[in-house]
Amino acid sequence: MSHMKTSTKATKDWLNTLEYREKNFAREKLVINPAKACQPLGALLCALGIEGSLPFVHGSQGCAAYFRSTLSRHYREPVAAVSDSMTEDSAVFGGQSNLIEGLKNANALYSPKVIAMFTSCMAEVIGDDIKAYLGNAKEQEAIPKDLPVALANTPSFKGSHITGYDTMLKGLVECLATARQEDKINDRLYVVPGFDTYTANLREYKRLLKVMDTPYTLLPDQSDVLDAPNLGTYELYPGGTSITEMNDALNAASFLCLQTYSTPTTRKYLASKEVPVESISMPIGIAGTDKFIESIAKFTGKDVPEEITLERGRSIDAMTDSHQYIHGKKFALFGDPDVLIGLVSFLLEMGGEPVHIVCTNSTPLFKKAMESLLASSPYGQGSTLYAGKDLWHLRSLLVTDPVDMLIGDSHGKWAARDANIPLVRVGFPITDRVNLHRYPIIGYSGVINLITMIVNTFLEEKDRTSSDPYFEMMR
Amino acid sequence: MFTNLTKLDLKDKQCMSDAGSPKLCMKALPGEGAERSCAYDGARVVLMPITDVAHLVHGPIACAGNSWDNRGARSSGSQLFRRGLTTDIMENDVIYGGEKKLKESILEIALRHNPKAIFVYATCVSSLIGDDVDKICKEAEVELTIPVIAVNCPGFLGDKNIGNRIAGEVLFDRVIGTAEGPNEKIPLSINLIGEYNIAGDIWGVIPDLKNLGITLQTAITGDAKFDDIRSAHKASLNVLICSKSLTNLVRKMEISYGIPFMEGSFYGIHDTSETLVNIAKALGDPDLLERTLVYVRKKEDETRKIIAGYKTLLENKQAILFTGGVKTWSMVSTLAELGINILAGGTQNSTPEDFQRMKELMDPSAQIIEDTSSAGFLKIIAEKKPDLIVAGGKTKYLAHKTRTPFLDINHGRKLPYAGYQGMVTFAETLTRTVLSPVWGLLKQEFPPKESEQDD
Ligand code: SF4
Numbered sequence A: 001m002s003h004m005k006t007s008t009k010a011t012k013d014w015l016n017t018l019e020y021r022e023k024n025f026a027r028e029k030l031v032i033n034p035a036k037a038c039q040p041l042g043a044l045l046c047a048l049g050i051e052g053s054l055p056f057v058h059g060s061q062g063c064a065a066y067f068r069s070t071l072s073r074h075y076r077e078p079v080a081a082v083s084d085s086m087t088e089d090s091a092v093f094g095g096q097s098n099l100i101e102g103l104k105n106a107n108a109l110y111s112p113k114v115i116a117m118f119t120s121c122m123a124e125v126i127g128d129d130i131k132a133y134l135g136n137a138k139e140q141e142a143i144p145k146d147l148p149v150a151l152a153n154t155p156s157f158k159g160s161h162i163t164g165y166d167t168m169l170k171g172l173v174e175c176l177a178t179a180r181q182e183d184k185i186n187d188r189l190y191v192v193p194g195f196d197t198y199t200a201n202l203r204e205y206k207r208l209l210k211v212m213d214t215p216y217t218l219l220p221d222q223s224d225v226l227d228a229p230n231l232g233t234y235e236l237y238p239g240g241t242s243i244t245e246m247n248d249a250l251n252a253a254s255f256l257c258l259q260t261y262s263t264p265t266t267r268k269y270l271a272s273k274e275v276p277v278e279s280i281s282m283p284i285g286i287a288g289t290d291k292f293i294e295s296i297a298k299f300t301g302k303d304v305p306e307e308i309t310l311e312r313g314r315s316i317d318a319m320t321d322s323h324q325y326i327h328g329k330k331f332a333l334f335g336d337p338d339v340l341i342g343l344v345s346f347l348l349e350m351g352g353e354p355v356h357i358v359c360t361n362s363t364p365l366f367k368k369a370m371e372s373l374l375a376s377s378p379y380g381q382g383s384t385l386y387a388g389k390d391l392w393h394l395r396s397l398l399v400t401d402p403v404d405m406l407i408g409d410s411h412g413k414w415a416a417r418d419a420n421i422p423l424v425r426v427g428f429p430i431t432d433r434v435n436l437h438r439y440p441i442i443g444y445s446g447v448i449n450l451i452t453m454i455v456n457t458f459l460e461e462k463d464r465t466s467s468d469p470y471f472e473m474m475r
Numbered sequence B: 001m002f003t004n005l006t007k008l009d010l011k012d013k014q015c016m017s018d019a020g021s022p023k024l025c026m027k028a029l030p031g032e033g034a035e036r037s038c039a040y041d042g043a044r045v046v047l048m049p050i051t052d053v054a055h056l057v058h059g060p061i062a063c064a065g066n067s068w069d070n071r072g073a074r075s076s077g078s079q080l081f082r083r084g085l086t087t088d089i090m091e092n093d094v095i096y097g098g099e100k101k102l103k104e105s106i107l108e109i110a111l112r113h114n115p116k117a118i119f120v121y122a123t124c125v126s127s128l129i130g131d132d133v134d135k136i137c138k139e140a141e142v143e144l145t146i147p148v149i150a151v152n153c154p155g156f157l158g159d160k161n162i163g164n165r166i167a168g169e170v171l172f173d174r175v176i177g178t179a180e181g182p183n184e185k186i187p188l189s190i191n192l193i194g195e196y197n198i199a200g201d202i203w204g205v206i207p208d209l210k211n212l213g214i215t216l217q218t219a220i221t222g223d224a225k226f227d228d229i230r231s232a233h234k235a236s237l238n239v240l241i242c243s244k245s246l247t248n249l250v251r252k253m254e255i256s257y258g259i260p261f262m263e264g265s266f267y268g269i270h271d272t273s274e275t276l277v278n279i280a281k282a283l284g285d286p287d288l289l290e291r292t293l294v295y296v297r298k299k300e301d302e303t304r305k306i307i308a309g310y311k312t313l314l315e316n317k318q319a320i321l322f323t324g325g326v327k328t329w330s331m332v333s334t335l336a337e338l339g340i341n342i343l344a345g346g347t348q349n350s351t352p353e354d355f356q357r358m359k360e361l362m363d364p365s366a367q368i369i370e371d372t373s374s375a376g377f378l379k380i381i382a383e384k385k386p387d388l389i390v391a392g393g394k395t396k397y398l399a400h401k402t403r404t405p406f407l408d409i410n411h412g413r414k415l416p417y418a419g420y421q422g423m424v425t426f427a428e429t430l431t432r433t434v435l436s437p438v439w440g441l442l443k444q445e446f447p448p449k450e451s452e453q454d455d
């Protein structure tokens, strides 16, 4: 085998051919421009949403530094976390001494109400038993016996950030909640947003629940932690689901999970504790939001308030005003399973055609769900889901089978640029635009926001590229 | 985050003779806060700016996924270096080993991406499962016509500095001196070492070198091409930019190729001039030296004139300076040139020498930041109430939460600050930062106190 001797220009052109696309899709071992993050990052995000909770990475420090900077760049906020900095010695002797010393220091320095401990790959590969280590740490009085420490095994060579989120959430409930007692069942709906990086989505859920007069707990709730007001001082623990509500979680009247693919472990655990639990897709688009509202109304037994009906009416009005800009347009999308289901459902409602759908962290269940969603609409007939593929595959799709717009996170910008199409940023991480996490994409107001982003981007493009006769005041 | 120096486990006690001196020589304290990155990150920082090679990360998704194009190193040519290439180690690889996958990935890259060479990075997981990256690279090289270079830098070896050094060794052993053809020195030529072209820094320096008739053989590694680094041994002089993370490399090049080295910095007017003059001296060409002396005087005058307006606005502002390492001392004099006083200064990844130099340049009354954790940092902000903070991105949002103007001087920035032109950009950006109306808005009481409402 010899290295191809071609000029850079020729290589570039060749990369845009169908011949290359075929070779690219035959690629199995190598991942190019991945569209997923790893388990501990998801665990870290989850852990931040509990009051007084300190995320603790059992593993090598580099990973932890990466997670923090990735989250920090998305939210433009400081992100707290510690690591027990395992080194070569730990690789040989196990990480117990690091873990114990780390717990001692972390507790002394940060006085957390709960420590959320999760592993990096390194700890997983050497097979550290964090549960046993924690027992020993408490035995040695490294931390007070009654300081809760939630545990999650989050090896990155399995699953993705959404798996880690799920495992940590289960760990937190397992650690903090007291056993379910039939005579102590509370009246609250515990609402689980899932791996959701929009602080505005979380606030919007809370607003809707309030409008619908629902006794609820959002679990976890990072909205105040990662979108803290500037009051002149830095708070290490600026919010989150309260410990009291955590303690009472298994006594919930019911659980409602708003993402399917980032919560299966938690749901299974809840079901095993005989807690009623329901899961729906992320409420993106009208149908998705309707389902959410219906679920809540079913829970409260109350009528849907007029305020919500009016909101829905306004969103649909916005859709009618702008459907012509999306109808018949071709889209490519990439991202996490739950977000993709929501976005595709929204596009189908608008007559948009989601031609290429790339999901690096796909599962067989998701594949089935997406395929049946696509089959349900005439606009989904020309669509293909590419499960387990990366952004380099996506690039091949875009240059050989062009679409009008790409929807995904900031990582998509190279592919969009090579294909000369606009990228509308939805997902995680968004590191090259400001404030997008402060606009909800869920609920009826999310519908309006999505329309605004997508349609105005198209119109912007039109103005930028149109010649004099076609440049006009009205669009 | 919180560090109590007396409690620390030191590998080398001498380094700590000075309060607040950098933590180069110690392990991170477990549980203290994960501010510091790892050896893999350090190696990648040094090698990744080589633009026309492929950088393949042999590890689980995040090592590559989180660091893919995250540094703002710019390239004037190939963009191949920014592609996120990884073997994405999965559970099966952990059980059965990932060598076969690695080999196939290397071949795939060689065949389809037209790289000048392939660097293969080992990470924690690939090292722990016992994959022999060296062996696989050698095997692959037999089948290919390009170099395939193993970089053994699993994160658990330690922090960034160790990774920097590993990268230096890799360059020395596998790249420098491997060019074909005659080996004679190129007259009046230099290598810039430890200059990564963050935000395009190097492009602010090249025009001055050109004007003076100095040839830049290559930068190690900003905007570098693989073949130029192969010929780096033909340069007459190595100029180590600020950081000493690659000191091992220049020492070895001195011994093997007889290339002397000097240190320099292109931040600030004074340091830029001094570095250019020192280069001229070191190159030993009287003509060049004369030219340079005249040139820098002219450039200094021009630049000072341009920044005079900014200086008036910034004069006597009080700053806290905290850097990840490289430019600490140079930043002290750069800020001084704008009339800014330093209330407190500190550094995290610098060498003890860098630290000493910074200390000498600062006003004796300036405090040395000993506790370099977030908590220590917040404390010092509360005590000193600075007009601005000049630091790396990790401190940015902490500064904002305390309502203090902040300027990023590490890789998070988007503007080049090197050279005379860079100084103008720096002055302009700093002025915009400090004088933003936003800070005034933040300081307003709300709701206003009664008395204020009256007048
Ligand atoms: S510490 Fe290890 S696993 Fe983490 S980023 Fe560094 S090399 Fe990768």
Ligand code: SF4
Pocket (backbone or CB within 6 Å): A038, A040, A059, A062, A063, A064, A066, A119, A120, A121, A122, A156, A157, B059, B060, B061, B062, B063, B123, B124, B125
């Ligand atoms: S994949 Fe593993 S080694 Fe890499 S950053 Fe994540 S936890 Fe660390």
